[in-house]
Amino acid sequence: MFAVAITILVFNLLPIASSSAHSLSATTLLHDWPAYLAYVVSFLTIGIMWLNHHTMLSAVSRVDRPVLVLNLLLLMGVVAIPFPTALVADHLNDGDAGKVATVTYGLVMIAIAIGYALLWMYLAAHQQELGARRRVRRPRLSTVRFTAGNAGYVSGTLIALVAPVAALIIFGLLAVYYLFEHLPAADADDDGGAE
Amino acid sequence: MFAVAITILVFNLLPIASSSAHSLSATTLLHDWPAYLAYVVSFLTIGIMWLNHHTMLSAVSRVDRPVLVLNLLLLMGVVAIPFPTALVADHLNDGDAGKVATVTYGLVMIAIAIGYALLWMYLAAHQQELGARRRVRRPRLSTVRFTAGNAGYVSGTLIALVAPVAALIIFGLLAVYYLFEHLPAADADDDGGAE
Amino acid sequence: MFAVAITILVFNLLPIASSSAHSLSATTLLHDWPAYLAYVVSFLTIGIMWLNHHTMLSAVSRVDRPVLVLNLLLLMGVVAIPFPTALVADHLNDGDAGKVATVTYGLVMIAIAIGYALLWMYLAAHQQELGARRRVRRPRLSTVRFTAGNAGYVSGTLIALVAPVAALIIFGLLAVYYLFEHLPAADADDDGGAE
Amino acid sequence: MFAVAITILVFNLLPIASSSAHSLSATTLLHDWPAYLAYVVSFLTIGIMWLNHHTMLSAVSRVDRPVLVLNLLLLMGVVAIPFPTALVADHLNDGDAGKVATVTYGLVMIAIAIGYALLWMYLAAHQQELGARRRVRRPRLSTVRFTAGNAGYVSGTLIALVAPVAALIIFGLLAVYYLFEHLPAADADDDGGAE
Numbered sequence: 001m002f003a004v005a006i007t008i009l010v011f012n013l014l015p016i017a018s019s020s021a022h023s024l025s026a027t028t029l030l031h032d033w034p035a036y037l038a039y040v041v042s043f044l045t046i047g048i049m050w051l052n053h054h055t056m057l058s059a060v061s062r063v064d065r066p067v068l069v070l071n072l073l074l075l076m077g078v079v080a081i082p083f084p085t086a087l088v089a090d091h092l093n094d095g096d097a098g099k100v101a102t103v104t105y106g107l108v109m110i111a112i113a114i115g116y117a118l119l120w121m122y123l124a125a126h127q128q129e130l131g132a133r134r135r136v137r138r139p140r141l142s143t144v145r146f147t148a149g150n151a152g153y154v155s156g157t158l159i160a161l162v163a164p165v166a167a168l169i170i171f172g173l174l175a176v177y178y179l180f181e182h183l184p185a186a187d188a189d190d191d192g193g194a195e
Numbered sequence: 196m197f198a199v200a201i202t203i204l205v206f207n208l209l210p211i212a213s214s215s216a217h218s219l220s221a222t223t224l225l226h227d228w229p230a231y232l233a234y235v236v237s238f239l240t241i242g243i244m245w246l247n248h249h250t251m252l253s254a255v256s257r258v259d260r261p262v263l264v265l266n267l268l269l270l271m272g273v274v275a276i277p278f279p280t281a282l283v284a285d286h287l288n289d290g291d292a293g294k295v296a297t298v299t300y301g302l303v304m305i306a307i308a309i310g311y312a313l314l315w316m317y318l319a320a321h322q323q324e325l326g327a328r329r330r331v332r333r334p335r336l337s338t339v340r341f342t343a344g345n346a347g348y349v350s351g352t353l354i355a356l357v358a359p360v361a362a363l364i365i366f367g368l369l370a371v372y373y374l375f376e377h378l379p380a381a382d383a384d385d386d387g388g389a390e
Numbered sequence: 391m392f393a394v395a396i397t398i399l400v401f402n403l404l405p406i407a408s409s410s411a412h413s414l415s416a417t418t419l420l421h422d423w424p425a426y427l428a429y430v431v432s433f434l435t436i437g438i439m440w441l442n443h444h445t446m447l448s449a450v451s452r453v454d455r456p457v458l459v460l461n462l463l464l465l466m467g468v469v470a471i472p473f474p475t476a477l478v479a480d481h482l483n484d485g486d487a488g489k490v491a492t493v494t495y496g497l498v499m500i501a502i503a504i505g506y507a508l509l510w511m512y513l514a515a516h517q518q519e520l521g522a523r524r525r526v527r528r529p530r531l532s533t534v535r536f537t538a539g540n541a542g543y544v545s546g547t548l549i550a551l552v553a554p555v556a557a558l559i560i561f562g563l564l565a566v567y568y569l570f571e572h573l574p575a576a577d578a579d580d581d582g583g584a585e
Numbered sequence: 586m587f588a589v590a591i592t593i594l595v596f597n598l599l600p601i602a603s604s605s606a607h608s609l610s611a612t613t614l615l616h617d618w619p620a621y622l623a624y625v626v627s628f629l630t631i632g633i634m635w636l637n638h639h640t641m642l643s644a645v646s647r648v649d650r651p652v653l654v655l656n657l658l659l660l661m662g663v664v665a666i667p668f669p670t671a672l673v674a675d676h677l678n679d680g681d682a683g684k685v686a687t688v689t690y691g692l693v694m695i696a697i698a699i700g701y702a703l704l705w706m707y708l709a710a711h712q713q714e715l716g717a718r719r720r721v722r723r724p725r726l727s728t729v730r731f732t733a734g735n736a737g738y739v740s741g742t743l744i745a746l747v748a749p750v751a752a753l754i755i756f757g758l759l760a761v762y763y764l765f766e767h768l769p770a771a772d773a774d775d776d777g778g779a780e
Contacts, residue, residue: 001198001201001202003198003586003588003589004198004199004202004394004589005202005205006586006660006664007586007589007590007593007664008202008205008206009664010590010593010664010665010667010668011206011209011593011596012209013665013667013668013671014596014597014667014668014671015213016668016672017668017671017672017674017675017676017686018600018671018675023682024672024675024676024679024682024685024686025681025682025685026685029685029689039665040661043657043661043664044657044661047657047660047661051653068246069374069375072238072239072242072374075201075242076235076238076239076242079201079202079204079205079238080205080208080234082205082208082209083205083208083209083211083212086208086209086212086213087211087212087219089212090212090213090219091212091219094219096220097218097219097220100219100220100221100224101212101219104224179654179657180654196393196396196397198393199393199394199397199589200397200400203397203400203401206401206404207404210408263441264569264570267433267434267437267569270396270437271430271433271434271437274396274397274399274400274433275400275403275429277400277403277404278400278403278404278406278407281403281404281407281408282406282407282414284407285407285408285414286407286414289414291415292413292414292415295414295415295416295419296407296414299419391588391591391592393588394588394589394592395592395595398592398595398596401596401599402599405603458636459764459765462628462629462632462764465591465632466625466628466629466632469591469592469594469595469628470595470598470624472595472598472599473595473598473599473601473602476598476599476602476603477601477602477609479602480602480603480609481602481609484609486610487608487609487610490609490610490611490614491602491609494614
């Protein structure tokens, strides 16, 4: 589902090809930069969510029904990402419409972040029944990280009320931040557990 | 195929982004609530079908040609779900058109439910040849559950003739009901068999 | 790729939902029966191709570069099936346009059938290098079957020149025929080899 | 993701079916030959990238975080291929627009080629930590090949400035060249390593 959702993002670019039917030029192509920026931000975001999701679920050796239900709710948000991406791609430069689009984008991200937090908390609370392959730590660092990420998305959503372009860049930087900073530590943990 | 079909549901949201080209506001976004409701209902429905399908086929250790054929017919219905979802998303508030859309939605669900029943009955009848990993019980509780589910979809389809919004909510509640109530029992069965 | 291609077929139904924006009724829904018929025929066709493809490639225990290249050419035809399906869905009742659409459909099927024949002939000719799990019989029955199938698609394409609806039904019956008649024998072979 | 991206290419053909709503004929179908040519070129290109990607990553027995990040950036380019494909399909015959479309196509290919080179260089430099299954040779032949491929895409992009059709054919020939010439040698390496 991550693979399909991330690939669907390109559909937000395809209208650029057909709408500029009679006057395609480098200028008209570049004029649609919000669509490219939205593509990059959402691609990195879904990509990092995918890696995190894999890391999270590989921590346990079996799943029970609540995990499946929480996971389904989480994926309902992830699969919807192409929609706020399309809103941002089409409206980022449209004044108030750009604000509505970027705030919607942020709200979807916050909903997904809450979904991750719920799934993680459930995994941490039931790690023994779920045959945790390594210790899933609940209270300390993980929580700090989740809180930091959520705070980032909440801040970005608030900023979107006044500066949608800045907000979109913040959402992109959050993805880059998670890509380079947070999960390597989790991976180091992994290796530590494996050795 | 479930993964792709469930992800395709977001395509019913994408036109919202482009159709509101010059006047996107929180109001216009919320005005399209039938599309969001249809997305949630269909996502949960396909999700629960996916889990059930996995549970059903994992009960046997091999499949024969009739299983593949019945499965293909079943999937032909599941893959079509984005179509009645689009009908409901576009027409739920359109008076008689909303009724036509929701009745069509219900009829597709009934067709899929019949497909599941046929596959299940075949698996139950041939469980020995198919190397059943646990006893696939035909007569009692399973049949009651299938009948209950089908009765729910038939009732919803009849209600759609007069109250399409209520019918769509019933379809959503049926998915939630299966999510929390029915399969956990089947899973408990699983564990019983595994231990 | 089969899973994605078969799921994409539903995109030929989605325009029905949006095009009938203000006048959806049971009549307008049924008026688009060519789209539903094309969906069913193409779904069964891709489904049966999927099963055959799986059976064919599972006959060998490794693949070499020519197999990958032939397979890629074959899949280039399979992935294109939603295009002639869309032609038929949109034009079946349009007089000469219906003939053009159905002939195109038939030509794509013939191209795919040739692709299958080439892949099968290569597998049969190199079964020893490819570690065939069972004897891949080249000369006799398989060839007869391929020839019969191709003859069916050629006949259907010729009939499409005068009677497009009849041709589409023939393409559907060919899929049903393969579903029930041809591969069960191959499967029986399988079992014979496995025991 | 390769499977989904390659299947999405057919979406560039679907508008042909609906746009020619009232006048579909063999002539109008053939008039859209740029769309078919773009489909074939991009299908072969993604297909060969898929095979190369599989060969490249199967050379190591585990991946670390930088590999995942580089891989994500690479896939961000591959998944975008349907967009320049759509540009070419819609504009190849449009004079200057055709040049813009084909140059964009070439630039995306160059970006992807750089992504492959970076991933390959990282794998070669860290092959011991990554548990290389066979020797990943950095300096010699591989580099020559990468350079040759990149030179091909750069040349094609420059040619696109004056002759877009010729450039598209060059991009197609590059895919065919890699299909038949380069990777078989790599495969031979594989076999050598496996025996």
